[in-house]
Amino acid sequence: MSIIGKFRRSNNSQLAFEIDSLGVRAKLRYDLEAIGLSSSDYGNIVQEIPSAVLFPTSIDDIMELIKFSNECPLPFNVAARGHGHSTRGQAMAHNGVVVNMLSLEKQCKNGNRIKVSTSGNYADVGGEQLWIDVLNATLQHGLAPVSWTDYLYLTVGGTLSNAGISGQTFLYGPQISNVLEMDVITGKGDFMTCSRDKNSELFYAVLGGLGQFGIITSARILLAKAPKRVKWARMLYSDFSIFTRDQEHLISIKGLEYLEGSVMMDYTPTNNWRSSFFSPAHESQISSLLKKHGIVYCLDMVKYYDDETVNSVDKEVEMLQEGLNYIPGFAFMKDQTYVDFLNRVRRGEINLKSKGLWDVPHPWLNLFIPKSRIMDFNAGVFVDIIHRQKMSTGPLLVYPTTKIKWDDRMSVVTPDEDIFYCVGLLHSSSRSDWQDLDNQNNEILEFCDRAGIEMKQYLPHYKSKEDWIKHFGSKWNTFQERKAQFDPRMLLSPGQKIFNAV
Ligand SMILES: Cc1cc2nc3c(=O)[nH]c(=O)nc-3n(C[C@H](O)[C@H](O)[C@H](O)COP(=O)(O)OP(=O)(O)OC[C@H]3O[C@@H](n4cnc5c(N)ncnc54)[C@H](O)[C@@H]3O)c2cc1C
Numbered sequence: 001m002s003i004i005g006k007f008r009r010s011n012n013s014q015l016a017f018e019i020d021s022l023g024v025r026a027k028l029r030y031d032l033e034a035i036g037l038s039s040s041d042y043g044n045i046v047q048e049i050p051s052a053v054l055f056p057t058s059i060d061d062i063m064e065l066i067k068f069s070n071e072c073p074l075p076f077n078v079a080a081r082g083h084g085h086s087t088r089g090q091a092m093a094h095n096g097v098v099v100n101m102l103s104l105e106k107q108c109k110n111g112n113r114i115k116v117s118t119s120g121n122y123a124d125v126g127g128e129q130l131w132i133d134v135l136n137a138t139l140q141h142g143l144a145p146v147s148w149t150d151y152l153y154l155t156v157g158g159t160l161s162n163a164g165i166s167g168q169t170f171l172y173g174p175q176i177s178n179v180l181e182m183d184v185i186t187g188k189g190d191f192m193t194c195s196r197d198k199n200s201e202l203f204y205a206v207l208g209g210l211g212q213f214g215i216i217t218s219a220r221i222l223l224a225k226a227p228k229r230v231k232w233a234r235m236l237y238s239d240f241s242i243f244t245r246d247q248e249h250l251i252s253i254k255g256l257e258y259l260e261g262s263v264m265m266d267y268t269p270t271n272n273w274r275s276s277f278f279s280p281a282h283e284s285q286i287s288s289l290l291k292k293h294g295i296v297y298c299l300d301m302v303k304y305y306d307d308e309t310v311n312s313v314d315k316e317v318e319m320l321q322e323g324l325n326y327i328p329g330f331a332f333m334k335d336q337t338y339v340d341f342l343n344r345v346r347r348g349e350i351n352l353k354s355k356g357l358w359d360v361p362h363p364w365l366n367l368f369i370p371k372s373r374i375m376d377f378n379a380g381v382f383v384d385i386i387h388r389q390k391m392s393t394g395p396l397l398v399y400p401t402t403k404i405k406w407d408d409r410m411s412v413v414t415p416d417e418d419i420f421y422c423v424g425l426l427h428s429s430s431r432s433d434w435q436d437l438d439n440q441n442n443e444i445l446e447f448c449d450r451a452g453i454e455m456k457q458y459l460p461h462y463k464s465k466e467d468w469i470k471h472f473g474s475k476w477n478t479f480q481e482r483k484a485q486f487d488p489r490m491l492l493s494p495g496q497k498i499f500n501a502v
Helices: 003-009 012-019 023-027 032-038 059-071 102-107 131-139 156-160 200-206 240-252 280-293 313-321 338-342 344-354 371-389 434-451 465-486
Strands: 052-054 078-081 097-100 114-116 122-126 143-145 179-186 191-195 214-225 229-237 258-265 295-305 331-337 365-370 396-402 419-425 456-458
Touching (some): 032 052, 032 097, 052 059, 059 214, 078 214, 114 131, 122 131, 131 143, 179 200, 191 200, 191 214, 200 214, 229 338, 240 258, 240 371, 240 396, 240 419, 258 280, 295 313, 331 338, 365 371, 371 396
Parallel strands (some): 052 097
Antiparallel strands (some): 114 122, 122 214, 179 191, 179 214, 229 295, 258 295, 258 396, 365 419, 365 456, 396 419
16 A cells, blocks of 8 residues: 555544644644655665654754643654664654654754864764764864764664664774763653763663653764774685684774674675775685685774874784784775775765665664674574575674673663674665565574574564563663653654554
């Protein structure tokens, strides 16, 4: 059925009638363009039709909407939509109201929603801001946040609701570890400023809280001096245990600012859309290697530098590479500006968009795997399931990070080991075969279950409450109590399907 058909059938007339009494009514849209955008996301798998979309021009608009819902005998759900880059409808609100957060950036009266402090160690940033804009604004002061995601066209509120991870996480922690303070509108419609010292329960709840406790309208993000350029080295391995040993070694010593890793398969191109690193000359060399081994592992490490360190950086990178056991002759190097490096996925996005391959289904699976079981995961998942079935063209990410940089009081859950691996199975598919990849994802989850691998899903997606309870484990009671405290009528982010029936 078309969106029109679904929308007409949806129960929106009662809501439209009730909302007509509100001050924000002129900022609510019911048209197909607004509804269509809010009922789809990057995943292209789920579609949930809201009754209306709010295009706020101030924080007060969002407060008014949430307060109003609280006062209704039959309250409606409210979902903040950042950039809609979720993959399973997490920012949707079936028959509820989606708040188009990007509208704040365009419309807020006082304009500037990214303010760098004069002391220079933080910026106050609107929750609707894209990280690329935060980067560009802070760079004007020679500063930048320290912890990133691989892709910068995501909102601050969207990534802080999950964690925000990338190759810097081992050193600085996820993005949620680098927030000093937030302004939040709770599920009751109250505006609260929170930090580790003030309203700390709300602060810890919201960070990694999957949008369940409040809408982040502003976050104070830690900044540091921005480097100018980076040396980006990529080394190839055929043996997973040597690959992970080198990764773990590199995150245990000082000197690097970024470490990631990925898996290449003999049936896929050497360069994937997310990172085209290799020159054509190298590609044929690597293809032969892939033919020989079937699977090859790539270790990516990055060292930042600027004018003061330009003369010593090559030596430092050499020293970091000394003692690593990659395949001789298979180390490659790039020298880039810091901005080009951080914004590397954008080039892939533009390329895919030009070929009409961006808006396709993305049945992603992201996992945190405890270090003690990563060998079993490789054998059971990369080698047995993925390579054998030859369905996924990746990217397939795998890199270690350190638990000590995560704050356990926050809502996000991680495995119970000092080091765990971030695994990203970032599949793209055609409209007709996403279910095959989804079945493969389920097979992977079942494998982990059978093998007793105590993994946690990142950007989690579950179908039953029992699964959510298992996901949160010992944090479930706190998560529930915080929900009762900050969003007792369970209005917020229903698309996560934690407290709202599937
Ligand atoms: C191409 C691509 C690359 C990615 N790379 C990475 C990566 O390297 N590392 C990583 O960690 N993640 C990565 N992600 C995942 C991404 O961080 C999450 O999907 C994130 O939620 C997307 O942000 P968004 O602004 O699109 O959020 P949305 O999809 O709009 O929202 C996500 C959730 O947060 C809630 N929410 C949105 N805004 C707010 C707010 N202001 N306050 C409270 N709740 C809010 C929504 O209701 C929803 O539940 C990537 C995603 C894509 C598509």
